[in-house]
Amino acid sequence: MNLADVQFSDHDRVVVARLTGEIDLSNAESIESAIAESTPNHALALILDVSALDYLDSAGIHLIYKLREKLRARNQGLTLVIPAESPSNDALRLAGVSAVVDTVQTLEKALAEFAEANSGRAEVPNQGPV
Amino acid sequence: MQVVTPDYRAGEPPHRFAPRTGQTVLAPVEPELAPSHQVEILYRLSDPALSELGLEEFLDELLVRVRDALDVDTVAILLYDADAHELVARAAKGIEEEVEAGVRLPLGQGFAGRIAAERVAIFIPDVDHADILNPILREKGIQSLLGIPLIVEGNLIGVLHVGSLHPRTFDQRDLAVLQVAAARAAPGIERARLYSALEREHRVAMVLQRSLLPKRLVDVVGVQTAARYLPASDEVGGDWYDIFELARGRLGVAIGDVVGHGVRAAALMGQLRTALHAYAIQDHGPARTLELVDRYVQSMPDYAMATAAYAVLEPDTGEVKIASAGHLPPVIIDPAGGRVVEIAPSAPLGAFSYGRVQEHVLSLRPGETLVLYTDGLVERPGVPLTDSMEELVRVISGTRFVDDLVRVAVERMVPAGRLRDDVAIVAIQNTEISDELRLRLRADPRVLAEIRHLLRRWLRHHGANDSQTMEITLSVSEACTNAIEHAYSPAPAEFSLTATADDGLLTFVVRDAGRWRPPRGQDRGRGLTIIRAAMDDVEVNSSDTGTEIVMHRRIAR
Numbered sequence: 225m226n227l228a229d230v231q232f233s234d235h236d237r238v239v240v241a242r243l244t245g246e247i248d249l250s251n252a253e254s255i256e257s258a259i260a261e262s263t264p265n266h267a268l269a270l271i272l273d274v275s276a277l278d279y280l281d282s283a284g285i286h287l288i289y290k291l292r293e294k295l296r297a298r299n300q301g302l303t304l305v306i307p308a309e310s311p312s313n314d315a316l317r318l319a320g321v322s323a324v325v326d327t328v329q330t331l332e333k334a335l336a337e338f339a340e341a342n343s344g345r346a347e348v349p350n351q352g353p354v
Numbered sequence: 355m356q357v358v359t360p361d362y363r364a365g366e367p368p369h370r371f372a373p374r375t376g377q378t379v380l381a382p383v384e385p386e387l388a389p390s391h392q393v394e395i396l397y398r399l400s401d402p403a404l405s406e407l408g409l410e411e412f413l414d415e416l417l418v419r420v421r422d423a424l425d426v427d428t429v430a431i432l433l434y435d436a437d438a439h440e441l442v443a444r445a446a447k448g449i450e451e452e453v454e455a456g457v458r459l460p461l462g463q464g465f466a467g468r469i470a471a472e473r474v475a476i477f478i479p480d481v482d483h484a485d486i487l488n489p490i491l492r493e494k495g496i497q498s499l500l501g502i503p504l505i506v507e508g509n510l511i512g513v514l515h516v517g518s519l520h521p522r523t524f525d526q527r528d529l530a531v532l533q534v535a536a537a538r539a540a541p542g543i544e545r546a547r548l549y550s551a552l553e554r555e556h557r558v559a560m561v562l563q564r565s566l567l568p569k570r571l572v573d574v575v576g577v578q579t580a581a582r583y584l585p586a587s588d589e590v591g592g593d594w595y596d597i598f599e600l601a602r603g604r605l606g607v608a609i610g611d612v613v614g615h616g617v618r619a620a621a622l623m624g625q626l627r628t629a630l631h632a633y634a635i636q637d638h639g640p641a642r643t644l645e646l647v648d649r650y651v652q653s654m655p656d657y658a659m660a661t662a663a664y665a666v667l668e669p670d671t672g673e674v675k676i677a678s679a680g681h682l683p684p685v686i687i688d689p690a691g692g693r694v695v696e697i698a699p700s701a702p703l704g705a706f707s708y709g710r711v712q713e714h715v716l717s718l719r720p721g722e723t724l725v726l727y728t729d730g731l732v733e734r735p736g737v738p739l740t741d742s743m744e745e746l747v748r749v750i751s752g753t754r755f756v757d758d759l760v761r762v763a764v765e766r767m768v769p770a771g772r773l774r775d776d777v778a779i780v781a782i783q784n785t786e787i788s789d790e791l792r793l794r795l796r797a798d799p800r801v802l803a804e805i806r807h808l809l810r811r812w813l814r815h816h817g818a819n820d821s822q823t824m825e826i827t828l829s830v831s832e833a834c835t836n837a838i839e840h841a842y843s844p845a846p847a848e849f850s851l852t853a854t855a856d857d858g859l860l861t862f863v864v865r866d867a868g869r870w871r872p873p874r875g876q877d878r879g880r881g882l883t884i885i886r887a888a889m890d891d892v893e894v895n896s897s898d899t900g901t902e903i904v905m906h907r908r909i910a911r
Binding site for chain 1: 601602799800802803806821824825828831832835838839880881883884887888
């Protein structure tokens with residue numbers, strides 16, 4: 225039985241990974257590698273949407289930190305979508321994750337932020353990587 | 355008395371065949387020539403029960419009686435392999451080597467080969483000077499031989515021959531006795547052979563059936579499950595059951611019965627079980643899952659029909675969603691008794707194009723057991739179905755554990771002796787939540803989700819609100835994660851979890867036999883941070899014998 229499922233979508237070079245189910249020690253590692261593999265080098269960033277996740281604990285937080293490290297090495301951003309009332313917000317709050325990872329309340333907001341950053345870059349092509 | 359067969363009786367005159375060295379072709383003789391005391395011995399062979407023994411035992415019995423009746427040293431039976439066009443040594447007394455060596459003889463040559471090809475009796479007075487093919491006969495020191503064909507309804511079955519270690523003239527009376535033996539034996543061999551073939555198909559179907567049923571039941575903390583399958587005596591059927599985990603701690607339970615018997619039904623059963631399972635884990639729910647299986651059956655090239663019931667249990671709430679495609683109604687057993695749950699079944703799978711399946715909602719309180727079964731358990735000649743279903747409820751009422759329930763149901767409901775239809779039964783019980791939780795758990799990450807589901811039920815039972823439930827579940831899961839992580843891999847190991855409540859103060863103890871593992875890497879050790887933040891206090895006691903995490907949390911005064 226797969227405790228969790230992850231669905232990917234591409235939004236103009238921003239990969240959105242939407243997680244459902246539960247993440248714990250039993251599946252965190254395989255989900256982490258599934259997400260890493262589905263985020264190509266040419267992607268600008270990854271949005272990890274955990275708003276529909278029923279459960280997440282330190283194994284899941286470990287997953288987020290590992291992903292952040294991998295993406296940072298490729299100069300890619302990571303944003304976490306997590307509404308305040310989401311069940312998995314508990315662990316994130318108790319472990320102080322929002323201090324380390326960019327966190328927004330909705331997927332729309334996350335996408336809008338990246339779109340803005342993108343268009344900014346298009347207008348000023350010589351600015352170099354942000 | 356009927357002699358061997360018309361073919362043999364009307365056998366061509368002996369002179370038609372080219373003479374072979376040392377072989378004498380004998381014309382069939384009148385059966386009256388057989389001395390009655392010798393025939394006596396063979397009479398018992400006609401016992402039809404012999405055909406049930408299987409070919410091996412039957413031939414053994416036959417040979418002993420022929421040897422005694424004719425007072426010979428060797429007796430052998432070669433059976434005709436129509437595909438290879440050969441005779442195969444199948445059973446022997448006195449020349450067992452023939453069978454052990456797996457002697458195969460071509461039709462038309464030598465002694466036995468000629469008997470079979472020409473369907474005549476042949477007498478060899480002196481083996482040393484005769485045309486024989488099988489060296490074993492000579493090596494054994496056989497001096498004289500007499501053999502006749504075994505024929506049933508005009509078809510060659512094989513050859514029966516007897517031998518003597520001293521020179522002997524087999525006369526017409528001996529031939530008459532051998533003819534009687536052959537007449538008795540040939541149909542028996544054919545029946546036994548058929549029986550063995552059926553037996554073989556039965557075995558194949560059994561192996562197939564067994565391999566298609568779950569090897570072991572899911573082991574879910576907080577839910578007890580048991581199941582049993584009994585194949586029919588003559589033919590396997592298409593009964594199946596299945597239990598599997600679904601997302602969010604729910605459990606799927608299915609039962610079904612494919613119309614028909616034998617290998618085909620067993621194979622079809624395997625397909626339907628797989629289809630149902632595959633649709634079910636996509637979270638379609640019972641009614642839609644059965645509708646999709648129905649579409650699957652409709653799309654199969656061959657006509658197929660089956661009944662099935664599929665239920666999804668939500669252990670947290672005890673809610674059961676169930677749908678039935680023409681299947682017998684479920685039974686719910688509670689500590690005080692039990693009842694047949696009358697849910698209106700929809701049409702069987704494969705019955706109508708685009709059949710609609712209805713869903714029903716039941717409640718399975720802690721301590722109650724849902725029982726699904728196939729008709730083999732309750733169908734009996736002359737007994738109305740409703741009566742035997744009531745009887746089922748009566749006999750399993752009062753059983754406390756699912757294992758007992760399933761055992762009692764089979765023992766009391768299935769008649770002793772031959773089983774006319776196969777039987778499947780599956781039971782799931784929503785475990786009663788006790789005031790204390792004492793669990794021994796395998797150190798396997800997969801138990802974590804089950805622990806959380808059980809813990810949520812337990813916390814609700816003790817009046818914890820949603821946010822308390824969430825924080826406590828998280829903390830206990832972290833402590834268990836820790837126990838699993840530093841538990842002594844790769845050998846299978848266990849750890850324990852106890853939860854107690856005392857006037858609004860909850861205490862949780864997670865104990866394992868491993869050493870406390872200091873946090874590794876900068877990101878680890880977060881588990882303990884979370885526990886510290888969520889619980890009132892936490893204590894880690896580590897010793898040579900193991901590690902213990904004790905956590906307290908007050909939820910009410």
